[in-house]
Amino acid sequence: MPSLRELWRISGYFYGDLVFRSIYEIRTHKNLEKLVRSAKRSMLINKMFLALMLSVMAIYTAFRSNVMDFVIFYAMITFLLAFFFLQATTAFTSQNFDILYTLPLSRDEISKIVFMTFFRIFDIPIIMVTIVFLVAMIVRSPLSSAPAFIGLLVSESFAIGLVVYLSRAFYSKIATGSGWKSIIRILYYVVWAFAFFSFYAFASTMGWLYRSAEAYSSFVMSNSKILSFLYPFCFAFLSSNIKTPNAFLGMAIWSILAYLSLKRATSKITEIFTKFEWDVEVVEPKLKISSPTVAFLKKDTRLISRSPALCFLVLLPIMEALILSHGSIPTAIVVISAFLVMVTYSLHGLEKEGITKILPIKPKTLITAKTLLVVAIYLISVGVIDLIFILRGKMPNFFIEASMALSVFAMSVIVLIIAEKMNIRRDLYSGLGALVFLMIPGFIIICLPLAIAFIFKILGGNYLIPLFAASFIEFLLALILLNVL
Amino acid sequence: MSVLTVENLVVRYGDTVAVDHISFRVDEGEIFGLLGPNGAGKSSTIKAIVGLVDFEGKIEVLGKPVGIETKNLIGYVPEEFMLLESLTPLEFFEFVASVRRIGNVEKVKTLIRAFGIERFVNKPIATLSMGTKQKVSVISALIHDPPLLILDEPLNGLDARSSRILKELMQRHVEKGGAVLFSTHIMEIAESLCDRIAVINKGRIIAEGTIEELKELASVEGSLEDIFLKLTGQYEGIKEIVDAIS
Ligand SMILES: Nc1ncnc2c1ncn2[C@@H]1O[C@H](COP(=O)(O)OP(=O)(O)OP(=O)(O)O)[C@@H](O)[C@H]1O
Ligand SMILES: [Mg+2]
Numbered sequence: 011m012p013s014l015r016e017l018w019r020i021s022g023y024f025y026g027d028l029v030f031r032s033i034y035e036i037r038t039h040k041n042l043e044k045l046v047r048s049a050k051r052s053m054l055i056n057k058m059f060l061a062l063m064l065s066v067m068a069i070y071t072a073f074r075s076n077v078m079d080f081v082i083f084y085a086m087i088t089f090l091l092a093f094f095f096l097q098a099t100t101a102f103t104s105q106n107f108d109i110l111y112t113l114p115l116s117r118d119e120i121s122k123i124v125f126m127t128f129f130r131i132f133d134i135p136i137i138m139v140t141i142v143f144l145v146a147m148i149v150r151s152p153l154s155s156a157p158a159f160i161g162l163l164v165s166e167s168f169a170i171g172l173v174v175y176l177s178r179a180f181y182s183k184i185a186t187g188s189g190w191k192s193i194i195r196i197l198y199y200v201v202w203a204f205a206f207f208s209f210y211a212f213a214s215t216m217g218w219l220y221r222s223a224e225a226y227s228s229f230v231m232s233n234s235k236i237l238s239f240l241y242p243f244c245f246a247f248l249s250s251n252i253k254t255p256n257a258f259l260g261m262a263i264w265s266i267l268a269y270l271s272l273k274r275a276t277s278k279i280t281e282i283f284t285k286f287e288w289d290v291e292v293v294e295p296k297l298k299i300s301s302p303t304v305a306f307l308k309k310d311t312r313l314i315s316r317s318p319a320l321c322f323l324v325l326l327p328i329m330e331a332l333i334l335s336h337g338s339i340p341t342a343i344v345v346i347s348a349f350l351v352m353v354t355y356s357l358h359g360l361e362k363e364g365i366t367k368i369l370p371i372k373p374k375t376l377i378t379a380k381t382l383l384v385v386a387i388y389l390i391s392v393g394v395i396d397l398i399f400i401l402r403g404k405m406p407n408f409f410i411e412a413s414m415a416l417s418v419f420a421m422s423v424i425v426l427i428i429a430e431k432m433n434i435r436r437d438l439y440s441g442l443g444a445l446v447f448l449m450i451p452g453f454i455i456i457c458l459p460l461a462i463a464f465i466f467k468i469l470g471g472n473y474l475i476p477l478f479a480a481s482f483i484e485f486l487l488a489l490i491l492l493n494v495l
Numbered sequence: 496m497s498v499l500t501v502e503n504l505v506v507r508y509g510d511t512v513a514v515d516h517i518s519f520r521v522d523e524g525e526i527f528g529l530l531g532p533n534g535a536g537k538s539s540t541i542k543a544i545v546g547l548v549d550f551e552g553k554i555e556v557l558g559k560p561v562g563i564e565t566k567n568l569i570g571y572v573p574e575e576f577m578l579l580e581s582l583t584p585l586e587f588f589e590f591v592a593s594v595r596r597i598g599n600v601e602k603v604k605t606l607i608r609a610f611g612i613e614r615f616v617n618k619p620i621a622t623l624s625m626g627t628k629q630k631v632s633v634i635s636a637l638i639h640d641p642p643l644l645i646l647d648e649p650l651n652g653l654d655a656r657s658s659r660i661l662k663e664l665m666q667r668h669v670e671k672g673g674a675v676l677f678s679t680h681i682m683e684i685a686e687s688l689c690d691r692i693a694v695i696n697k698g699r700i701i702a703e704g705t706i707e708e709l710k711e712l713a714s715v716e717g718s719l720e721d722i723f724l725k726l727t728g729q730y731e732g733i734k735e736i737v738d739a740i741s
Contacts, residue, residue, distance in 0.1 A: 295607055295616050297589050297600040305593030309579065309586075316581040316619070364577040368545050369594045370566035 017119060020110075021126035028102055028127065029053045057134040060094050064139040072146035072158075078227050080158070080249045084165045084242030087139065091169035092176065095131045099173045102128055102279070128279050136166055147249070154251045157261060161245025164268040168241075171271035174278055239263075302371065306379035313360060323356050324387055331391040339395065339407050340460050343414050346391045347421065351452035354384050354422045358429050373430050374495050381422040388418045409474055413459065413481040420484035421455040423492050455484055496523045497558075498643050498674035499544065504552040506539040513539040515698035516552070521643070521674045526665060528685045529678040531695035532727055537678040538574050540695070541647050544676075545571045556643055567595055570636035574647040574678075576628050580621035584612060584631045587620060588638060595639045606634040610657055626652040633661060644668055646677035650684065662688060682720040696727040 012020075030049045064087065071083040107127075110120045129136075143162050147155035230237055235256065237243040244260025247253075300308065314320045327349040331342060357380045361367075366376075392411045399406040425448050459480035466473035499521040506514035514536040521527040529537045543550035546561060556565040579587055588603050597603075607613055610630040615623055620631060629652045636644065644665065650658045665675050665688065679685055685692055686706060693703040702712050709722050723729075 295585050295604055295613065297585060297592065297603055299589065299597060299600060300593050302594045302596070305590050309582070309590045312582055312586060313579065364547055364573065365579060365591075367547055368566060368569070368571050368577070369591065370563050371594060372563065 012115070012119065014122075017123050018126055021123045021130060024107065024123070024127040025130040026050065028131070054134075056094070060090065061135040061138040064090065064135055065142040068139050068143035069146045072143060072150050075250050076227060077230055077243070077246045077250050077252065080161070080246030081230070081242050084161055084245055087162065087165040088169045088172065088242075091132060091135065091166065092173040094135075095173060099128075099131060099176075102131065124279060125276055132170070140166070151251060154249050157245060157248035160261060160265060161242065161249060164245065164264055165242065167268035167272040171268075171275045174275040241267075302375045303379045303382075306376065307382060310357060310360060310379070310383055320356070320360075324353060327353060327387055327391045328394055331394040339410055340463075342395055343392070343411070344457060344460065346388065347414075347418060347456040348449070348453060350384055350388055350418060351421065351425060351449050351456075353387060354380065354425050354452070355429070355448055357383060358426055373427075374492055377423055377426040377430070377492060377495070380426055381419055384422040385415060385419050388415060410463075410477065413474075413478040414456075416481040416485035417456055417459050420481075420488035421452045423488035424455060425452045427491055427495065459484070497521070498523055498525075498556065499527075499676060500553070500555045501540070501544070502553040504540060504543055504550055504554065506536070506543050506548055506550050508539075508548075513698055514543065514550070517695070517698070517700050519693050519700060519703060521676050523672050523674055524669045525690045526669055526675040526677070526688055528689035528692040529676065529695055530680075530682075530685050530692050530723060531678075532729065533680075535695040535727075536698040537695055538647050539698075541571075541574075541645055541676070541678060545569055545645060547573075567639055568642055570639065570641035570644045572629075572632050572636045572644075572646045572649045574651075576632055578620045578628060578631060578635075581619055583617050583619055584623075584634075585616040587631065588635060591635045592638050597639055602640070603634070603638050606637055609660055610634060626654055626657070629653055630657060633657075637664070642673050644673065644675045644677075646675065648678055648680070650679070650681070682723060694723060694726050702726050 067083055067086065071079050074080075107120065107124055110123060115123070140159075140162060144155065144159050147158045230243070234247070234252075234254070238247045238252075238254050238257040239260040241260070241264040244257040244264060247257040248261060314324050327346045330346055330349055358376075361376065392406075392414075396406040396408070396411070428448060428451060459477050462480045463473040463477035466476045497520045501520065502518045504514055504517045505512065517536070517540060519527070529540065531537050539548065542548045544554055544556075544561060546566065554561045556568050559565050559568075579590070582590070584607075588607075592600065592603060607616060610633070612627055612630050612634075615627050620628060623631070629649075633646075633649065633653075636646075646665075649661060653661065662684075665677070669675055669690075677688075689706075691703065691705055692709060693700045694709070695701070702709055704712065706722075709726070712722075712726070
């Protein structure tokens, strides 16, 4: 009969595999050992980062008395935990635990190991924030520490429930489908990316969040009767020492709900591994052959639309466009383009997988396909900015945007040529150094025409023509390089 | 005529020399087996031929050095799946066929039916069973009718019917003038399928020839398994180990 400690240790092996798979989908790299270690390291860094952030938030919140501070804290715990680990959790749903059935373990022990493996995704942040928050609350006000603590546990349970639900939904939604199904799939990703993005934006907008908390406070207080029933408000009221009967009732109800959702999540994640699907109807297979470039475009859009991590990355420049839409167009383009270098690099990283190495693919085909995608993402991003500009009654500068599309094309082609020539086929996780290295030429190509235009503007001349000329020369150069390749 | 020529092939992973100056050739109409214990260097040899790892030495397919031109001459079934897991088999075949510039999709449909995966072609590959994934892998290697088939432990995970189909396909393939290179641990398969066999151990070929030639070489009567164990120096001590265990 293995002890719990033993089971925990066993779950560690599966966790290692999980981390590896969530980061590297297919292993055809040269030195696997190094990659395994770096995968573990970057996951650990992610966790420590989140743990630290949540702990700082926990301490900050514990020493404030505003109801809204607690509301934000609980809501953030739920969302950040869920979305931060969505990728690992999605990988978890395809984890293989078959080997466990060959070991002398009972079903109960196996489900314990499965759950422990799952818990390991969150272990450090959850444990750390729980301890820090509890200690901080006891120091501040022992009386309200109990409901505050329960509030935190409830939030964590909801986070786990949410992440299990979402990753399950993703897993089944990646199945093909046309019409409505694909629209729903896209909606899923938009929701996912936005939520994930809120995490990214969160780090920089924390101050803003708390400031608006004060603005909402009066609204909350004047509607306290209804709100104090609701999660996370009931816990927030109790945590800041406003004890109303409604809040106590709310606490009881939401605690039960959290318990149920945690229980359901636990049984769902252990159940995944015993489910089979036989009821599939047979249809005449349909294939559509296209040119290699189009085939790549199709393949990449499919991969992107089915991987939350990739989808997020591609949406990043568009999100960035949303944020920057109040500023000037050139600044926005520079920032968007910086992200586009990252996107280019990651799209190329998709080919690290063996399959494209054994196919007769010319570098030109590969680079053209990826570049078309990058330019499309650029156009969508500036399109978003334009839309917001127009809605605000301002006229966007289509000329600058269009010339810069040529530079984006050149950037993508040249970055990809360098990557191909130097045999860098990596993703963001395994090749951060290489990315920084490629960022430099990519960024120069983007900034050069803008810098030239800026100089002309200062000198008081027409700056649009120099801008266009510079971009056009870059574009021609890229085309020539692409064709001599 | 030689379909595949390998001369002085060396494959390294850092300091490890996985393949150490291997030479062999596979001719038209021939099934050539690579046989060796775990870690012998079979997969590394194959990966060098298909372009997955860097190598030193010479590899030619139909007289052309391996590179982008030879990729359409080879159909490769890897030891570990190299599939795009979030695509469905159908989307995956579509991608491979498009990149290989295959005009006729009937072949793909025939293969799908032959291997009986019609029910799975619209499910994400990630959700398929191991054997079904292997079938997807085999089909994707066959769709462009390559003269050289390279199969790394191809029967792994296949059910009886499909491994029979694959074996027949291999034989049919060489009858039509193609060539097959495949690796296996399973002696019976090597014995029943291969025209010639190379026994690899620790990155070197220690014996090569037909089964009869190998028997003579090892001067043992008996199965290929006996020859194999004798040649790779694994014969001694088996009885002691079994005795010690039981
Ligand atoms: N990616 C890699 N990184 C480091 N070493 C490797 C890598 N791939 C293989 N090796 C080493 O190279 C040697 C040969 O491995 P290879 O996979 O070619 O053997 P094999 O004959 O195919 O074995 P098996 O029958 O187990 O498939 C082994 O010692 C193995 O550990
Ligand atoms: Mg092998």
